[in-house]
Amino acid sequence: MRNHQQQLAKCLHLKQLYIERMCGIDFVALRPLPVPKNGAHEQLESQIRHCHLCALAKTKARPNAGYAPSGARIAFVSESPLLEHENLPILKTRGGEMLQDMIEKILKMSVKDVALLSLLKCAPPIGYDVAKDCFNACAPYLFEQLQKLRPKIIVLIVAVVSQHFLAADFESVRGKLGSWEGMQLVPIYSPRFLLRNPSFKRETMRDLLLIKSLL
Numbered sequence: 001m002r003n004h005q006q007q008l009a010k011c012l013h014l015k016q017l018y019i020e021r022m023c024g025i026d027f028v029a030l031r032p033l034p035v036p037k038n039g040a041h042e043q044l045e046s047q048i049r050h051c052h053l054c055a056l057a058k059t060k061a062r063p064n065a066g067y068a069p070s071g072a073r074i075a076f077v078s079e080s081p082l083l084e085h086e087n088l089p090i091l092k093t094r095g096g097e098m099l100q101d102m103i104e105k106i107l108k109m110s111v112k113d114v115a116l117l118s119l120l121k122c123a124p125p126i127g128y129d130v131a132k133d134c135f136n137a138c139a140p141y142l143f144e145q146l147q148k149l150r151p152k153i154i155v156l157i158v159a160v161v162s163q164h165f166l167a168a169d170f171e172s173v174r175g176k177l178g179s180w181e182g183m184q185l186v187p188i189y190s191p192r193f194l195l196r197n198p199s200f201k202r203e204t205m206r207d208l209l210l211i212k213s214l215l
Contacts, residue, residue: 044144048121053137056130061122065141068115068149073215074107075115075151077142078190079158080123082116095191099157102191106208107215117145119161139164147181153214154183158190175207177214186211 045065051057064081076082082096103111121138124130142164146154156162159170165180166173170187178185188207189200 044141044148048141051121051137051141054131054134056120056122056124056128056134059122059125059128061124063121064118064123065121066115066117066145068117068145069113070149072113072115072149072151074109074153074155074211075117075146075149076103076155076157077146077161078116078118079160080120081118094195098191098194102204102208106205107212109215115149115151117142119164135160135164146183151183153211154180154185155211156185156187158193159187162187175203175210177210184214186214 048065049063051063057063064083066081067083068075076099082099100111103109103114119135119138119142120130121141154165156165162170162173165185166178166187174187174189176186178187186207188211189197189204194201194204
């Protein structure tokens with residue numbers, strides 16, 4: 001009976017969002033999506049895997065909730081999924097390998113002990129222009145994940161992620177300590193940006209040392 005009520009509530013909420021979109025309302029949904037309060041990460045991840053709220057759901061992209069081990073003290077939040085599969089912290093891209101080096105060689109942590117989350121829950125196809133609606137539709141999922149996980153530090157990778165947590169311009173907050181819902185925030189340059197602009201690696205090293213001092 002409870003499952004039936006939860007499914008009905010979800011369907012009604014989806015219908016409401018579609019009606020709002022047809023009326024020209026942006027999905028600036030900073031309120032959390034209706035997630036069952038009695039448990040937990042598995043239920044939220046299931047909701048993410050079955051999401052159809054934005055245009056990305058119409059592509060071949062598969063939703064990915066990310067990797068969030070219980071008790072993680074730090075969460076890295078990228079623009080799109082870092083992992084090919086959930087619960088498998090293997091970073092195969094050049095940017096992923098650089099991030100893994102940051103975690104293991106500078107922060108002196110195992111990649112298995114940190115959360116790897118993303119703002120977008122689907123990896124956009126190459127060349128796909130992601131609409132603002134997609135970011136806004138996914139944001140409540142990320143907020144709920146962080147509320148459930150409650151890491152000590154949230155590392156925001158790239159400006160588009162930072163904008164959903166901090167009102168200031170990315171360059172003015174990059175490498176500086178902020179806060180969100182009682183958790184510490186540190187925006188940093190993304191590994192992808194650093195691969196294109198290696199001269200910024202020194203600044204990122206300072207940012208990582210700040211993060212290390214907070215752990």
